[in-house]
Amino acid sequence: MDKKRLIIYLLLSFGISWVIFIAYGATGHKWDGTNPYMESLVGMGMLVPFIAHLLTRYITKEGFALTGKDSLMLGMDFKNKKWIFFILAIILPWIYFELGYCLMAAAVPEIFDAGYYKELGLDKVLVAAMPFSAIINGVIGSALALGEEGGWRGYMMPKLINIFGVKKSVFIGGIIWGLWHAPLTVIGHNFGTDYPGYPLAGILFMCVICTFIGIMLTYITMKTGSIWPAAFMHAVNNAHPSVMMYFLNTPKYEELKRPVMLDQAIIFAPMVMMGIICLVLLFRDVKNKKTVV
Amino acid sequence: MGGLLYKEYVSFGGKKIVKFYLLDTVGFVLLRVILRGDFGGENMVMELDGGQMVSLWDFFFMMAPMFIIMFGVFLAFGSIGLLVEGDKKNKVMNYVRSLPLKRNTYIASKYIFIVILEYVILTAYLIWSVIFHAFCESGILNDAMDLMDLFAPILLMVAMVMAAVELPLYIGMGKEKADMITTSFFMLVFFIVAGLLFFADCSKFSAFIGSADMAIIIAKINEYSSVIAAAQLLGPVFAGLLFYLSYRISCKVGNREVAIDG
Numbered sequence: 401m402d403k404k405r406l407i408i409y410l411l412l413s414f415g416i417s418w419v420i421f422i423a424y425g426a427t428g429h430k431w432d433g434t435n436p437y438m439e440s441l442v443g444m445g446m447l448v449p450f451i452a453h454l455l456t457r458y459i460t461k462e463g464f465a466l467t468g469k470d471s472l473m474l475g476m477d478f479k480n481k482k483w484i485f486f487i488l489a490i491i492l493p494w495i496y497f498e499l500g501y502c503l504m505a506a507a508v509p510e511i512f513d514a515g516y517y518k519e520l521g522l523d524k525v526l527v528a529a530m531p532f533s534a535i536i537n538g539v540i541g542s543a544l545a546l547g548e549e550g551g552w553r554g555y556m557m558p559k560l561i562n563i564f565g566v567k568k569s570v571f572i573g574g575i576i577w578g579l580w581h582a583p584l585t586v587i588g589h590n591f592g593t594d595y596p597g598y599p600l601a602g603i604l605f606m607c608v609i610c611t612f613i614g615i616m617l618t619y620i621t622m623k624t625g626s627i628w629p630a631a632f633m634h635a636v637n638n639a640h641p642s643v644m645m646y647f648l649n650t651p652k653y654e655e656l657k658r659p660v661m662l663d664q665a666i667i668f669a670p671m672v673m674m675g676i677i678c679l680v681l682l683f684r685d686v687k688n689k690k691t692v693v
Numbered sequence: 694m695g696g697l698l699y700k701e702y703v704s705f706g707g708k709k710i711v712k713f714y715l716l717d718t719v720g721f722v723l724l725r726v727i728l729r730g731d732f733g734g735e736n737m738v739m740e741l742d743g744g745q746m747v748s749l750w751d752f753f754f755m756m757a758p759m760f761i762i763m764f765g766v767f768l769a770f771g772s773i774g775l776l777v778e779g780d781k782k783n784k785v786m787n788y789v790r791s792l793p794l795k796r797n798t799y800i801a802s803k804y805i806f807i808v809i810l811e812y813v814i815l816t817a818y819l820i821w822s823v824i825f826h827a828f829c830e831s832g833i834l835n836d837a838m839d840l841m842d843l844f845a846p847i848l849l850m851v852a853m854v855m856a857a858v859e860l861p862l863y864i865g866m867g868k869e870k871a872d873m874i875t876t877s878f879f880m881l882v883f884f885i886v887a888g889l890l891f892f893a894d895c896s897k898f899s900a901f902i903g904s905a906d907m908a909i910i911i912a913k914i915n916e917y918s919s920v921i922a923a924a925q926l927l928g929p930v931f932a933g934l935l936f937y938l939s940y941r942i943s944c945k946v947g948n949r950e951v952a953i954d955g
Contacts, residue, residue: 440824441827443819443827444823444824447820466695467695523919525919526919529926536925536926537846537925540815541846543819543820544819
């Protein structure tokens with residue numbers, strides 16, 4: 401039964417969002433982050449997994465319980481030290497992005513520019529406040545991230561876990577999630593289009609990133625029994641909380657014509673490390689039967 | 694707590710509002726797909742004071758997400774009286790007393806409900822903003838909407854601050870007295886603003902509004918990006934602290950069992 405439900409969910413989730421993504425790609429659009437069309441394209445796509453989740457529940461008559469087993473996991477419970485995971489969810493992206501950009505500055509010292517933030521029209525106070533701003537705005541405006549997490553962590557992962565068990569599910573889930581991004585990766589949303597092995601290497605790399613961030617998101621969802629911390633973490637992650645980022649001269653980086661994939665791997669290395677830590681903790685909890693869901 | 698929040702949701706007419714919003718969202722998407730920014734070509738373009746050409750469709754549809762924010766600001770403080778009055782009328786406290794619940798839990802449910810309400814309104818706004826952007830001609834209206842995206846959370850924070858002031862009044866004094874105080878306050882604000890408009894020297898302000906086009910206003914606001922960032926950063930912290938303080942006050946005045954008891 402779970403397999404059938406999962407297939408319906410994936411068909412709806414991929415079907416609806418890919419129609420949106422492919423329509424844009426097919427009309428000759430390439431990613432341009434400053435273009436509101438493109439930002440909205442991603443925004444609309446991000447809402448689809450939760451919509452697909454609700455539609456699947458309607459089709460399969462699973463009900464729409466907000467909390468508890470087999471629910472939408474929309475409750476929030478801070479008891480039994482669960483609040484720790486809410487705090488971790490909003491702070492972890494800052495830690496791994498800050499470390500990632502520091503690694504990048506160390507790997508490519510030519511792009512470190514102590515005054516670059518001024519060229520962006522920012523002042524020191526504003527740069528220092530950026531991570532907090534990303535965290536607060538991420539949490540307050542987590543609607544779009546909730547759209548994704550409501551589907552992936554709220555429906556797909558529990559079903560995958562029921563079918564394959566936790567160990568296989570975190571990897572299968574990550575690959576599915578990465579593949580869902582494929583049309584966006586093809587139009588250049590994640591890594592541009594100018595890299596060796598385009599677009600396959602990009603899609604593959606996206607699957608790796610999604611697997612490791614997915615592990616973290618699954619871990620906190622399982623520990624809290626709620627999709628909210630995952631939604632907050634996803635939103636803060638998308639807001640790129642970092643101070644170091646504003647000291648890395650992007651135009652100079654583009655002039656260097658460095659391998660994009662390698663540099664992305666450097667930036668995401670701390671995130672992968674944290675994903676591995678969460679994986680170990682997750683497997684240990686599963687072994688000790690300590691998870692909430 | 695979940696049950697109390699559900700009670701607020703039902704007494705607030707939440708089911709109807711959600712259905713109405715979902716239907717409207719489908720309608721909004723369909724209308725925007727058909728009436729895109731470029732629909733109708735040059736016949737549906739108008740010139741702003743600053744000379745920028747904008748699509749009439751975009752101009753018209755831009756009002757929809759803005760309406761949600763205005764609705765949200767109104768709801769945050771407009772609904773409190775209704776919620777407290779509804780509880781008194783339905784003798785909810787008699788029922789709550791029969792449950793293993795503390796009185797403070799009942800009061801906390803009102804506060805949490807307002808926070809959830811504001812989050813949902815912001816979410817509803819963001820969804821419509823995304824839909825608006827997706828079918829909008831690039832240009833000044835997109836920039837204006839981006840700016841609105843920045844201001845929306847700040848506006849809702851202001852609404853929350855107002856709710857934080859109103860809640861202890863309604864819980865401690867009851868609807869009649871609290872209505873009188875809030876109406877007096879708004880009348881006072883109205884008279885101050887009216888007084889300023891009639892008697893103060895607003896020539897600089899009116900000259901700015903009268904002469905500046907949308908691009909200049911947006912540029913002027915962008916000049917103060919540090920202030921906006923500070924408001925975005927400190928606004929939620931300030932609103933959160935005020936909300937907690939208001940909750941403590943409500944717990945004290947609510948325990949006198951005056952207003953909310955049936």
